[in-house]
Amino acid sequence: MTETPLTPSTLRLGWEEWVSMEELGLPAIKAKVDTGARTSALHAVRIEPFGTEAKPQVRFIMHPDPEDPTVEVVCSARVVDRRNVTSSNGGQELRYIIETNVTLGTKTWAVEISLTNRETMGYRMLLGRSAIQDDMSVRPTESFLQPQLDYSVYKKRRKSAVRQRPLRIGILTQSKNNYSNKRMIEAAEARGHTVETIYTSRCYMAINAHKPEVHYNGKPLPRYDAIIPRIGASITFYGMAVVRQFEAMGVYVLNRADAIGKSRDKLLAHQLLGSHGLGMPVTAFAKSSRDNKGILDLVGGSPVIVKLLESTQGRGVVLAETRNTASAIIDAFRGLDAHFLVQEFVKEAGGSDIRCFVVNGKVVGAMMRTAKAGDFRSNVHQGGSVAKVKLTKEERRSAIRAAKILKLDVAGVDVLRSDSGPKILEVNSSPGLQGIETATGKDIAGTIIECIENKVPTILRVGGK
Ligand code: ADP
Numbered sequence: 264m265t266e267t268p269l270t271p272s273t274l275r276l277g278w279e280e281w282v283s284m285e286e287l288g289l290p291a292i293k294a295k296v297d298t299g300a301r302t303s304a305l306h307a308v309r310i311e312p313f314g315t316e317a318k319p320q321v322r323f324i325m326h327p328d329p330e331d332p333t334v335e336v337v338c339s340a341r342v343v344d345r346r347n348v349t350s351s352n353g354g355q356e357l358r359y360i361i362e363t364n365v366t367l368g369t370k371t372w373a374v375e376i377s378l379t380n381r382e383t384m385g386y387r388m389l390l391g392r393s394a395i396q397d398d399m400s401v402r403p404t405e406s407f408l409q410p411q412l413d414y415s416v417y418k419k420r421r422k423s424a425v426r427q428r429p430l431r432i433g434i435l436t437q438s439k440n441n442y443s444n445k446r447m448i449e450a451a452e453a454r455g456h457t458v459e460t461i462y463t464s465r466c467y468m469a470i471n472a473h474k475p476e477v478h479y480n481g482k483p484l485p486r487y488d489a490i491i492p493r494i495g496a497s498i499t500f501y502g503m504a505v506v507r508q509f510e511a512m513g514v515y516v517l518n519r520a521d522a523i524g525k526s527r528d529k530l531l532a533h534q535l536l537g538s539h540g541l542g543m544p545v546t547a548f549a550k551s552s553r554d555n556k557g558i559l560d561l562v563g564g565s566p567v568i569v570k571l572l573e574s575t576q577g578r579g580v581v582l583a584e585t586r587n588t589a590s591a592i593i594d595a596f597r598g599l600d601a602h603f604l605v606q607e608f609v610k611e612a613g614g615s616d617i618r619c620f621v622v623n624g625k626v627v628g629a630m631m632r633t634a635k636a637g638d639f640r641s642n643v644h645q646g647g648s649v650a651k652v653k654l655t656k657e658e659r660r661s662a663i664r665a666a667k668i669l670k671l672d673v674a675g676v677d678v679l680r681s682d683s684g685p686k687i688l689e690v691n692s693s694p695g696l697q698g699i700e701t702a703t704g705k706d707i708a709g710t711i712i713e714c715i716e717n718k719v720p721t722i723l724r725v726g727g728k
Contacts, residue, residue, distance in 0.1 A: 270398070273398055273399065274367065274368055274369070274370050274396075274398060274399045274409070275399075275402060276296050276367070276390075276395075276401045276408060276409065277296065277401075277402055277405040277406035277407050277408040277409075278296050278297070278401070278404070278406055279293060279294065279386070279406040280293075280368075280390070280407060280408070280409050281294070281367075281412040282365050282366065282390070284363050284364065284365055284366070285364070285366070286340070286363045287325070287336075287338040287340060287363055287428070288336050288337070288338055288428060288721040289336060289338070290412070290416045291327065291413060291414055291416050292305075292387050293386060293387065293388075294386055294388035294390045295388070295390070296390045296395075297391060298391070298395060298401055298403075300351075300391040300392065301392055301393050302346075302348055302375065302391045303374055303375065303376045303377065303389055303391045304358075304376065304377045304378070304379050304391070305325070305378055305379075305381075305387070305389075306325055306326065306379070306380065306381035306384070306387040306388065307323035307324070307338070307378035308380055309323060309324045309486065310322075310323040310359060310378055311323070311486060312359070313431045313459075313485065314341075314429070314457045315457070318341070318457075319341070319342040320339055320340065320341055320342060320429050320457060321340060321342050321359045321361060322337070322339040322486065323338055323378055324336070324338070325338050325387070326382075326387070327387055327414060327417060328414040328417065329385070329386075329387060330414075331414070334414075334418075336417070336721060337720070337721050338428065339431065339488070340361035340362075340429070341361065341429065342359050342360065343362045343375060344359075344360040344375075345357060345358065345360065346360055348377050348379070350379070351384075358377040358379055360375050360376065360378075361376055361378065362374065362376070363376060365390075365394070367390075367409055368410060370398075372396060374390075374393075374394040375393065375394075376394075428721070429455045429456055429457065430451075430457070430715065430716070430719060431457050431485070431486075431487050431488050432457065432458045432459070432487060432489045432490070433458070433461050433484070433487040433490045434447065434448070434458060434459070434460045434461065434490075434493060435461050435494065435502065435506065436460055436461070436462070437462060437463055437464060437493075437495055439460045441695075442695070442696060442697040443493065443708075446696050446700065446707075446708035447491060447696070447708045448460075450708035450709040450711070453709075454712055454716070459487075461479060463492075463494060463498055463502045464498060464501065465479055465480070466508075468505070468508045470508070475508055475511035475512045477509060477512070486512070487509070488514070488515065488719045489514065489516070489715045490514050490516045490517070491516075491517050491711075492505075492506045492516060492517065492518055492520075492692075492693070493693045494506070494523055494692070495693070496527065496573065496575045499523070499524070502523070503520040503523055506518075506519065506520040506523065507520040515715070515719045515720065517672050517711070517714065517715055517718075518671050518672055518673055518674075518692050518693075519670065521670070522670040522671045522692060523671075525669050526669050526671060526674070526690045526691065526692040527692065528572070529572050529574075529604065530548060530572060530602075530604060532690055533546050533604070535668055535669065536665055536668060536669075536687055536690075539664065541664060541687055542661065542681075542683070542685055542686045543686050543687045543688070544562075544568070544606045544607045544608075544609050544679065544681075544686050545561070545562045545563065545606065545607040546604050546605070546606045546607070547561040547562050547604065547606075548603070548604045548605065552594060552597055555590050555593050555594070558593075558605045559586060559589055559590070561605075562606060563607055565583060565585045565586045565588075565589055566583060566584045566585070566608045566610070567582075567589050567606065567607065567608055568580060568582055568606040568607070568608050569581045569583055569589060569592045569596065569605055569606075570604050570605075570606060571596065571602070571603050572602040572604065573602070576642050576644035576645070577640035577642035577645045578644075579601075579603075580640055582608060582639050589605070593605065609679045609686055611681055611682050612679040612680055614633060614634035614638065614639050614640075614641060615631050615633045615634070616641045616678060616680075617629060617630070617631050617652055617654070617678045617679075617680065618630050618631075618632060618676070618677055618694070618698070618699060619654065619662035619676045619677075620694060621662055621663060621665075621666040621671070621673070621674045621675075621676055622710050623672055623673075623717065624663060624666070626654065626662050627707055627710045628700075628702075628703040628707050629651070629653075629658075630649045630650060630652055630698060630703060631650050631651075631652035632647045632649050632698070633648050633649075633650070634646075634647050635648070649698045649699075649701065651702045651703050655685070657684055657685055658680075658685045661676070661678060661684075662674075662676040662687075666690065669692075671692055672714060672718065673692070673694065673711055673714070674690050674691065674692060674694065675690070675691035675694025675695075675699075676689075677689050677690070677691070
């Protein structure tokens with residue numbers, strides 16, 4: 264290498280220096296500066312390509328601290344090339360080449376880096392001569408001419424501050440092309456992420472302690488940074504098992520299986536919300552038909568709502584105007600071995616309910632749904648209409664608390680406006696986006712993707728908290 268004339272702005276580098284690569288979520292790495300090698304190299308394991316041909320990306324795991332292999336950083340970057348690189352032992356290896364900004368001392372510049380397993384090497388990174396700029400000068404006999412960093416930063420920011428890396432996101436769904444999925448894919452791609460749709464019912468898995476995997480079309484699925492479960496009511500049981508498997512693989516899931524299960528079981532959800540003092544219509548249930556009178560008395564007599572526990576889109580919700588009708592409906596449901604609950608009819612809601620869309624502990628949109636004339640059910644599937652609504656403080660608070668109690672990152676909390684304050688009807692763990700985005704004009708899909716960006720952990724700690 265020809266010697267560059269030294270100027271006051273020349274960056275002097277020793278043969279070993281500390282670098283940081285914030286885009287990769289790597290705030291501190293000890294690198295070997297080696298002008299004998301052309302291409303820079305970074306330690307990477309479990310390298311998995313993803314994205315499209317036009318925009319190829321790669322996801323990999325990096326152990327920055329050679330002394331502590333339990334610190335794992337999940338990195339992803341755009342692939343700029345695949346090249347045969349000669350390694351230090353003389354062998355050729357076809358490697359992914361990424362480009363990322365490297366900061367060393369006062370300078371930050373873009374460097375092409377090849378990814379390879381450097382587990383057995385002394386340094387997790389090698390800075391080759393193609394990375395050395397004209398305003399840098401390497402002193403091969405000296406080390407650490409630039410400020411030294413420390414691996415302890417990884418322990419301090421375990422949950423990571425890095426949010427910009429491209430994420431590989433999977434949507435678990437049974438219907439690829441619905442409005443909600445299309446919008447979330449659009450919003451994620453606009454932010455540089457890659458989204459793959461996975462049919463929930465086509466996932467299969469072996470359950471074992473050592474290597475949990477989800478298989479699909481004859482192959483194990485890759486490692487996703489995040490899974491968005493859109494589990495319809497008809498597939499709750501199987502869908503929860505698939506979601507749990509992703510959880511076992513250490514993938515961040517937006518709404519965990521346990522939370523989905525709690526919200527789906529209307530009885531359990533009511534019990535949980537009730538035990539936290541949240542307002543809801545007085546609700547009763549009984550096993551024996553001898554207790555029909557008892558449960559009707561508990562909810563204050565007629566009129567009452569009788570609701571199938573599995574009801575969705577208002578299909579199993581009946582208004583019984585008189586005690587006799589109520590008893591007849593209850594007997595009919597019992598005869599069919601159906602699970603149901605009996606509920607006070609909140610008349611003053613006037614056929615309207617409010618859908619509060621909660622993302623990451625905040626109400627990000629609210630709409631009022633109003634039943635068509637002659638119906639008391641406001642479900643859009645029953646012909647109801649939607650309009651933007653301004654929430655009261657109490658309604659907002661109740662919705663946020665309901666999502667929190669059920670531990671849902673994303674929730675559609677349905678609330679009735681009653682004379683005695685908001686009454687929670689149900690909490691939906693896969694709320695649709697069409698109504699709420701239309702009514703509010705807001706980019707709710709974008710807000711969901713932002714929530715994922717904030718929650719996906721980048722720095723993992725293997726085998727412990
Ligand atoms: P689903 O899960 O089938 O949508 P819901 O419990 O949400 O069942 O009820 C459907 C609709 O019926 C609600 O959106 C609301 O408009 C109306 N409704 C349900 N329960 C009551 C009630 N206790 N009082 C008044 N209206 C109710």
